[in-house]
Amino acid sequence: xTHAKVALIANCLLNQNAKVCEGAHYRGVVNPVVExxxxxxxxxxxxxCPELAFAGVRRWWAVYEQYDTPAYRAHCRRLxxxxxxxxxxxLRRGDxxxxxxxxxxxxxxxxxxxxxxxxxGRPNRPEDxxxxxxxxxxxxxxxxxxxxxxxxxxxPATGWALDMGRFDEAGSRRDLEQFLDSRGIDPAAP
Amino acid sequence: xxxxxxGWRMALLPHTLTNPRTVAGAALPGAALPGAALPxxxxxxxxxxxxxxxxxxxxxxxxLLAVIADQIAEYxxxxxxxxxxxxxxEPGGGLHGRRLAPLLRHRGVAPPPRFxxxxxxxxxxxxxxxxxxxxxxxxxxEEQRRWRV
Numbered sequence: 001x002t003h004a005k006v007a008l009i010a011n012c013l014l015n016q017n018a019k020v021c022e023g024a025h026y027r028g029v030v031n032p033v034v035e036x037x038x039x040x041x042x043x044x045x046x047x048x049c050p051e052l053a054f055a056g057v058r059r060w061w062a063v064y065e066q067y068d069t070p071a072y073r074a075h076c077r078r079l080x081x082x083x084x085x086x087x088x089x090x091l092r093r094g095d096x097x098x099x100x101x102x103x104x105x106x107x108x109x110x111x112x113x114x115x116x117x118x119x120x121g122r123p124n125r126p127e128d129x130x131x132x133x134x135x136x137x138x139x140x141x142x143x144x145x146x147x148x149x150x151x152x153x154x155x156p157a158t159g160w161a162l163d164m165g166r167f168d169e170a171g172s173r174r175d176l177e178q179f180l181d182s183r184g185i186d187p188a189a190p
Numbered sequence: 191x192x193x194x195x196x197g198w199r200m201a202l203l204p205h206t207l208t209n210p211r212t213v214a215g216a217a218l219p220g221a222a223l224p225g226a227a228l229p230x231x232x233x234x235x236x237x238x239x240x241x242x243x244x245x246x247x248x249x250x251x252x253x254l255l256a257v258i259a260d261q262i263a264e265y266x267x268x269x270x271x272x273x274x275x276x277x278x279x280e281p282g283g284g285l286h287g288r289r290l291a292p293l294l295r296h297r298g299v300a301p302p303p304r305f306x307x308x309x310x311x312x313x314x315x316x317x318x319x320x321x322x323x324x325x326x327x328x329x330x331x332e333e334q335r336r337w338r339v
Contacts, residue, residue: 014208014241014242014243014244015200015241015242015243016195016196016197016241017196017197017198017199017200017241017265017270018241018261019194019196021194022193022194023194024194024195024196025195026195027195027196027197027239027240027241028196028197028199028200028235028236028238028239028240028241028242029232029235029236029240029241029242031236034232034236043209044208044209044244045244046208046242046243046244048254048257048258048261049261052261052264053257053260053261053264056264056268057264057265057268057270058268078253078257079257081253082251082253082254082256082257083254086246086251086254
């Protein structure tokens with residue numbers, strides 16, 4: 001039996017229109033990510049965008065702490081339950097599944113999220129004064145929790161560093177390719 | 191929206207067009223579906239500046255389609271152009287129209303304009319036909335001015 005290679009990708013990596021205002025770096029598809037995945041034989045599985053479906057396309061910018069609410073987590077769990085059956089199907093049949101999130105995002109961050117506990121009230125913060133902290137975003141936390149509830153193994157994950165304050169496409173591409181090319185390499189092998 | 195590169199246009203895309211080959215191995219642009227030749231729709235959409243809302247393969251996806259309908263409605267109500275790219279010969283074009291249409295209607299949204307790729311036609315010519323459709327489509331200027339500032 002042939003096993004597929006499947007990449008779960010953050011919604012906005014296929015559709016930059018989902019980004020918060022001023023957050024889109026591409027017109028639509030983030031082609032470097034798609035190219036890196038397709039050239040290595042990965043099938044793409046787009047995740048829902050939790051922020052768009054919750055706060056809309058005209059939402060304010062926000063940090064992790066502002067989305068860390070019972071209502072938003074319940075919303076993320078509903079989205080996770082919508083997409084989890086597809087992920088479970090792949091994992092149960094032995095396909096290789098990876099996750100490419102969006103580092104720096106309060107929702108879709110994998111290695112890093114944005115944090116500023118005192119953000120709130122009138123949206124007049126000075127530019128880029130949030131902190132980047134090593135932590136999952138709220139959506140990724142809830143998605144992983146749903147997979148765990150289903151008794152599924154952890155999915156290897158990384159993030160495309162789009163929301164880290166200053167976007168470095170070449171660095172992000174190198175980072176992603178390194179992650180992808182390290183897959184399937186046994187570190188104990190000679 | 192200064193410093194923002196969004197294109198304000200997107201397409202609903204069936205699973206089979208997002209992933210031209212669904213078996214292991216490199217999925218190269220222009221790769222053919224079994225028994226059919228189709229253009230690399232994702233590549234054409236990328237070149238035309240469209241984003242993608244990926245639809246699941248055939249099957250029961252009630253909750254996921256409701257989530258996708260929520261997103262389409264949000265875009266449609268705020269000045270974004272949404273189209274649907276189907277595949278002739280696939281059930282419903284691969285677009286889940288029988289399930290999605292009532293979900294959209296319930297949210298006050300008309301079904302997006304639809305383009306169908308023909309697997310029996312020349313793939314390169316179909317790619318050009320798709321590109322022409324995508325390049326020529328957008329919301330009326332009045333609607334664009336209302337939202338895209």
